[in-house]
Amino acid sequence: MRRPDHRRPVIVRLVLPFLMAMTLTGCKPEASNPAAPAAEMSPMDVSTVVAAAATVPRTLDLPGRLASTRVAEVRAQVSGIIQERAFEEGSLVRKGDVLFRIDPAVYKAEVDARTAGVARAEATRTQALRQSERTETLLEKQAASTAQHDIAIATLRQAEADVASAKAQLARARIDLDYATVRAPIGGRIGRALVTEGALVGQAEATKLALIQQVDPIYADFNAAASDPSLLVEQAAGKEAAEVRLVLPNGSLHPDAGQLLFTDVSVDPGTGQVSLRATFPNARVALLPGTYVRIQVRQGTIPGAVVVPAQAIQRSSAGGxxxxxxxxxxxxxxxxxxxxxxxxxxxVEEGLKADEVVVVEGFQKIQPGMPVNPVPWKGAWSTEASRKS
Structure with missing residues (x-):
């Protein structure tokens, strides 16, 4: 018969208090590092401003595109081999600056030949003049016939015409020699060279060498709805002063205001819009032709509009x-x-009221519903500045 094991109650009595102590220790709250949760829950500092109600200009915001005021294609007017490119690509050039030099040897020889032709024609004219004078003297003495005198006069006139023709050919030769030095027809920014030294140009047609665009001032072409264009027409005609501003692709304003030049004389039947053009100063050549921009035409004021700094506005994935x-x-x-x-x-036309607190800096590290500590923004914006019309 198996004996009962009397050691089991003893082991249970020894192990049970140890297990209870371990259980109570695991259930106690962590108080060893009380600063960690407090640090995690402390609100983050964000720079904020108070949305201000201000009287701001009422503007017509329209899409547009920049265009050069003048465009000139530099072409070779004579044929020959390019010897030198005398400009830096992308630089500003003035009217008359030398751009290319074509081999002038043939044209110098042509000038010399035409100069000799003029001298020969003048010598022939001198001989014809003397012959005409002698014939006229002999005719007075009845030693020459009238027919001989007429022939002498005709020969003189032909010699004079030959001199004029030779001088014209000499002038043409000098023009061709001058064309061997290609100069800028207008002032502006020149693009890349379309030919290099050693290239043959102008053999069959006027070869295009480069493109010059005058960009100071620069045009901005845009369209507006023709439903009521009377105000824009009056502004373009100069009857009413119009402040035109240009918004760059990055959202910033061009520092210089522009001037509305004209509206088109007809409305596009397909879109129902009328074309307009404004001009803007571009002394630093920061604006380039072909850039898509937005044009703002001021039309009165909006009282009580809500204004926030440009840095406070973000864009959603949908562009809103x-x-x-x-x-x-x-x-x-x-x-x-x-x-x-x-x-x-x-x-802000909708979604924000005056005197609400808007985050300007620090929103990259925050999420909706997160507690924050708003601090005044130190940027170049204030309520007083925003109230300027």
Missing amino acids: AQAYVVVDGKTALRPLRTGALTGAGWI
Whole structure:
């Protein structure tokens, strides 16, 4: 018969207190590092501004494209071998600057030949003049016939015509020699050279050598709806002063205001729009032809518009405007409908009210609903500045 094991209660009594101690230790809250959760929960500092209600210009925002005021294709007017390119590609050139030099040897020889032709024609004219004078003297003495005198006069006139023809040919030869030095027809920015030294140009046609575009000032062509173009027509005609501003592709404003030049005389039947053109100063050549821009034409003012700095506006994946707003110490991502970009910032037409707190810097590290600590933004923007019309 098997004996009962009396050692099991003893082992249970020894192990049970140890297990209970381990269980109580695991259930106790972690108090060894109280600073870690506090650091995780501390609100992040973000730079903010208070959305201001201001009187801002009422603008007509239209898409447009930049165009050169003058364009000139530099072409070879005589044939020959390019000996030298005398300009730097992409540089600014003045009217009359030397761009290319074509081998002038043939044209110098032609000038010399034509010069000799003029001398020969003048000698023939001198001989004909003397012969005419002698014939006239003999005719007075009745020692020559009238027919001989007429022949002498005709010979003189032919010699004079030969002199004029020889001089014209000499002038043409000198023009060709001058064309061997290719000069800039206008001032502006020149593009890349389309030929290199050693190339034969102008043999069958006027070879295109380079392109010069005058970009100061520069044109901005854009279209507007023709439903009520009377105000733009009056502004273009100079009856009413119009402030025209240019918004660059990066969203910033061109520092110099432009001038509205004209509206087209007809409306496009396909789009129902009328073409307009404005001109802008471009002394630093920061604006390049072909760039797509936006044109703002001022048309009165908007009282009480909500304005925020341009840095506060973000773009969603769909391209819509949005901004972070601080409400009760927490962030909220607010979709917005923006108007025109002014010197004070973006006009918010919908989605934001005056005196709301908007995040300007630090939104890269925040998410909606996150507690934050708003601090005043130190950027070049203020409520007073935004109230300027």
